Amino acid sequence: MHPRVLQVTQRLIERSQPTRHAYLAQMQAAASKGVVRGTLPCGNLAHAMAACGSGDKEQLRLMNQANVGIVTAYNDMLSAHQPFEHYPDQVRSAVREMGCTAQVAGGVPAMCDGVTQGEPGMELSLASRDVIALSTAIALSHNVFDAALCLGVCDKIVPGLLIGALRFGHLPVIFVPAGPMVSGLSNKEKAAVRQRFAEGKASREELLEAESQSYHSAGTCTFYGTANTNQMLVEVMGLHLPGSSFVNPGTPLREALTREAAQQACRITALGSDYRSMASIVDEKAIINAVVALLATGGSTNLTLHLVAIAQAAGIQLRLEDLAELSAVVPTVARIYPNGQADVNHFQAAGGTAFLIRELLAAGLMHEDVNTIVGHGLSRYTREPFLRDGQLVWREGASNSLDEAVLRPVSRAFTPEGGVRLMQGNLGRGVIKVSAVAPEHQVVEAPCRVFDSQQALAEAFKRGELERDIVAVVRFQGPRANGMPELHKMTPYLGILQDRGFKVALVTDGRMSGASGKVAAAIHVSPEAIDNGPLRFVQDGDVIRVDGARGTLQLLVDDAVMARRSAAPAPQGEGVGCGRELFAFMRESMSSAEHGGSCFSAQLGALR
Structure with a gap:
């Protein structure tokens, strides 16, 4: 094992000892x-x-005989979740062959961030994760199940399912994916049309046609955003069947994997001799493996929020420092859009999770000594599934990448460090996804322009007010201010300015979509503006240095000047309409982004 990975893991174990001990005691009491x-x-x-x-x-x-509870996030508006419509029948049929039963225990809400981007509903997105966790707990609280299957893929849905299911960690729990849609319009072409539309050079009809060619059928969106990062990390944590994350929906292999997941859930209950509880699988080593996979693949920055909250649900106290220290030694070995031009189907064809896990294990960057739903040892996940005469079997995955433009061995990594870096300085602490930003754009020092919404930034761009080197500050976007919506709609405008030769960066207490990149963006800045964080005192024209290379975020204004400033007023009249007023109580109880942006942090004993 790499000494840094061992060091961070041991520190995590020691830090988490009180809350992890309490969690395991609670799960043991339930199992008894x-x-x-x-x-x-x-x-x-x-x-x-x-x-x-x-x-x-x-x-x-x-x-x-086992009774398996199904918790489903099915709806047919999310392309990734539409295939789940028929999963319960497939599951019931599969478990009956083993003399077992299955029941849909409950459904959880599943909103599409792609639909709500830039709209009022996006302010419910992060809160929906905790609602999903509550819904999962309600479903499983009937207490008539010996195991559970969680059907979910997308952004807040998998983290919410994980948080809720971990509170029933005495049960075996298997996550069942639906797989990505087949490739459509390339991500490069789609991004080009978006940017031309922002410049007024493409019509709405052209934009809609491009978007429809990109998002065109059932299955997960094919870029490497939060949904596909979820799938990668759940597999690395040992909660998927090996190699099942990126098999396209509607194929015989996909159906075979769904049936096998159902039957495997029956095999690992406490009724048999191979009991594998979720609590025994999701431990400190599994969390570290997930962090390593996130870094090595340049995954979505949303997972820096979600992994902290997921770990808390298992009594594990993950911190941003852990991610930062691992990022310094974990190389980037995958380039999937927005970090490259390939999509997840190309990643799968190049060798997929089997090759990735083999490489990271061989380099000592992942723990092999972990429990999984298919047995002990992460090396079981270096295999890939296929059909032989209609029967599901596994074989060793590719030992060499079939496309090194997409997936590389550790010895020839794209970069020697991971894709996510901790940012800190006198403006607070946040993260930056450096894997998506070219080296020449990772350091920006320029006067800032302050906005209280992404709409205000867009309007200033259209008025021609941003044609210069600029650090855009977008504040009052944190968990407690407005629920921390994604700010993906700003990406084309900032990208245009950068393409025109200006130095451009973003600083915000909000989130960016897992699909965002290109421009240096210090995001999730804590403390957030609504809690009188430093961002609340920044003024137009202040010079800010965003140094993604060194991980520093600095306001270049004298302390004496800052001490004389008053706090900027918070936006008024926000948080009403589209149901947002119903979530006011959740916003008030949310922890900082650094602590997962969760309503449950205090209840789950998160250490500060």
Whole structure:
């Protein structure tokens, strides 16, 4: 093992000892109760199986075969989740072959960030993660299940499912993906049309046609944003079947993997001899493996929020320093849009997760000594699934990358460091995704222009007010201010300015989409402006230095000058309409971005 990985892991174990011990004790107490439905009063049990067929009712009465709870994020507006419509029938059929049963325990909300980008609904996005966690807990609280399957893919949905399911960590839990849509219009062409539209050089009809050719069928969007980063990390954590993340929907292999996931859930319950609880899988080493995968692939910065919150749900106290220290030694070995031109289908064809995990294990950057849903040892995930005479089998994955423009061995990495870097200085602490930014654009020192919304920035651009070297400050966008919406709509405008030869950077307490890149962006800045963080005192014309190479974020204004300034007023009349007023109580209780932007941090004992 690499000494830095061991050092960070050991520090995480020591830091988490009180909360992790309490979590495991809670899970052990729940597990010791055995098959809970066997202790339910007859009326309760009758309600639980009233709608089942006679065969399933007989199995549920016997208590010696597994009942699998399905928590689904199905809706047919999200392309990634539309395939889940038929999964419950596939699951029920598969488990019945083993004499077991399955029931849809509940559904969770699943909003599409692609639909809500730049719209009021986006302010509900981060809060939806915690709502999904609550919904998952409600589904599993019926306490009649021996295992659970979680059906989810996209941005806040998988983190929410993980947080909720971890509170039932005495159960085996398997995550079942749907897979990416097949490749459509290239990401480079799509981005070019977006930028031309922002400049007024393309019509709305041209833009819509380009977007429709890119997002064109069932399945996950093919760029390496938050949804596909979720899939990568869940597989690395040992909660997917090996090699199942990026198999396209509607294929025989995809259906075979879904059926196998259902049957594997039955095999690893406490009723048998191969019990594998979720709590025993998601430990400190698994979290470190997920961080390494995030860094090595240049994954979505949203996961720097989500991994902290997910770890908290398992009693593990992950910090930004852990990510930063690992980023210094984990090389970037994948280039998937927005870090390159390839999409996840190209990544899969080049060798996929099997090759990636093999390389990172061989370099000592990942822990092999971990539990997974298919057995002990992460080396089980260097295999890939295929069909032989219609039967699902696994073989060793590619030992060499089939396209080094997309996926490389550690010995020939794209860069020697990871894709995400900690930013800190007198403006606070945040992160930057340097893997998506060319080296010549990673350091910007320029006068700033301050905005309280991304719409205000767009309007200033259209008025021609930003034609210069600029650091755009967009504040009051943090978890407590307005729910921390993604600010993806600014990307084309800032990209245009950079293409015109100006030095451009962004500083914000908000989030950027997992698809954003190109321009140096210090994001998730904490403390946020609404909590009187330094961003609240910045004024137009102040010089700011954003140094992504060194990880520094500095306001070049004398301390004495800053001490005389008053706090800028917060925007008024925000947070109303489109249901946002219902979430005011959640915004008030959210932790900082650095601590996961979660309503649950205090309840789960997050250390400060």
